[in-house]
Amino acid sequence: MTFRRLPLALVFVLLAAGPAQADDLADAIAADYESHLEDLFVHFHRNPELSFRETKTAARLAEELRGVGIEVTEGVGGTGIVGMLRNGEGPLVMVRADMDGLPVAEQSGLEYASTARQVDITGEEVPVMHACGHDVHMTSLVGTARRLVERKDSWNGTVMFIGQPAEERIGGAKAMLEAATSP
Numbered sequence: 001m002t003f004r005r006l007p008l009a010l011v012f013v014l015l016a017a018g019p020a021q022a023d024d025l026a027d028a029i030a031a032d033y034e035s036h037l038e039d040l041f042v043h044f045h046r047n048p049e050l051s052f053r054e055t056k057t058a059a060r061l062a063e064e065l066r067g068v069g070i071e072v073t074e075g076v077g078g079t080g081i082v083g084m085l086r087n088g089e090g091p092l093v094m095v096r097a098d099m100d101g102l103p104v105a106e107q108s109g110l111e112y113a114s115t116a117r118q119v120d121i122t123g124e125e126v127p128v129m130h131a132c133g134h135d136v137h138m139t140s141l142v143g144t145a146r147r148l149v150e151r152k153d154s155w156n157g158t159v160m161f162i163g164q165p166a167e168e169r170i171g172g173a174k175a176m177l178e179a180a181t182s183p
C-alpha cells in the first residue's frame with residue numbers, strides 16, 4: 001500500500017492527533033490497511049448492491065463495527081445501520097458512509113472488478129458497480145472506528161457511525177431520520 005491511498009476520513013483522524021502521535025497513528029493505519037482494510041475494500045468493491053438493496057453490505061458493515069465492540073442497530077430506515085461508541089462525557093460526533101452502488105457495468109479491467117447484477121426497485125435487472133466510491137467510504141468508516149477504539153484513552157465523548165442507504169437514489173437519509181424519529 002502507499003500513503004496516497006489512505007482514505008480521507010483516516011487522514012482527518014491523523015490530523016486530529018498531535019505531531020508525535022501522528023507518526024504512530026499513520027503507522028497503525030498503514031498496518032491495518034495492509035492486514036485488514038485493503039481486503040475489506042476489495043470485498044465491498046466486488047460485491048456492490050443497489051439503493052435500498054444494500055442488505056449484505058449493511059450486514060458486513062455491522063459485523064465489522066461489532067467486531068471491535070461497537071453497539072450496532074441494524075434495519076434503520078430499511079438497510080441503514082447505526083453504531084454507537086461511547087467513551088465517557090464529551091461531544092457527540094457523527095461519522096457516516098454511503099453504502100449503495102450504481103447501475104453501471106464496470107469496465108476497469110481490474111482483477112477485482114465487479115460482475116454483480118441485481119434487480120432494482122423498479123424490477124429491472126441491471127449491472128452494479130461502486131462507481132461513486134462508497135466502497136472507500138465504508139472502508140474509511142471501519143478504519144476510523146478501529147483506530148478510535150484502539151485509542152480510547154486519548155479522547156472522550158461519543159461517536160455515532162452511520163451506514164446510510166440509497167444515497168444515489170436519494171431518500172436513504174430521509175428514511176433513516178424518519179425511522180429515528182417515529183415512535
Ligand SMILES: [Zn+2]
Pocket residue numbers: 098132133134167168
Ligand atoms: Zn455517491
